Amino acid sequence: MLSPRELQKQLRQLKRMGVKIDQLQNVRRAVIELQDKQIVIESPEVMIMEFANQKFFYITGNTKEEPLKKAEEKGAEATVKVSEEDAQFVAEYLGISKEEALNLLAEAKGDIALAIELGQSRKSKKY
Numbered sequence: 001m002l003s004p005r006e007l008q009k010q011l012r013q014l015k016r017m018g019v020k021i022d023q024l025q026n027v028r029r030a031v032i033e034l035q036d037k038q039i040v041i042e043s044p045e046v047m048i049m050e051f052a053n054q055k056f057f058y059i060t061g062n063t064k065e066e067p068l069k070k071a072e073e074k075g076a077e078a079t080v081k082v083s084e085e086d087a088q089f090v091a092e093y094l095g096i097s098k099e100e101a102l103n104l105l106a107e108a109k110g111d112i113a114l115a116i117e118l119g120q121s122r123k124s125k126k127y
Contacts (some may be wrong), residue, residue: 003014020050037067082111094119 002010011021024046032039044061082105091101093116101115108114 014049014078019052022048022050024048030061033068035068037065040064040066080106082106082110086110086112090115094123 014021019110025042027046028042030041030044030046032041041059041063042062044059047058049056049058074097082102086105087098087101090105091098092097094101094104098102100119104115104119105112108118
């Protein structure tokens, strides 16, 4: 392990060699996705070193590994249940068919206000 003094000395040497060093602030998490899993680093410290038009990221923190979800699982997770009342409300509010309202709600992931905004913006584009 380097002492803080040795680290500062090495950082000064790198700067003299033309290496630009910055620290990212307020990083909540970093994720590295592999083919079958992902490595998640919560509350990491992230340093960026830039040299010869290349950026190097140095990330430290507590890590945990998580399996990646398969495409089928992601698709099933993305499916949103929309109630008949919500679809009826959006259809009546926008003056559209219930099927169109269901499509808007699905696109808005069940968010009624967003579905109405989407519907209104599409109506205004038609005119």
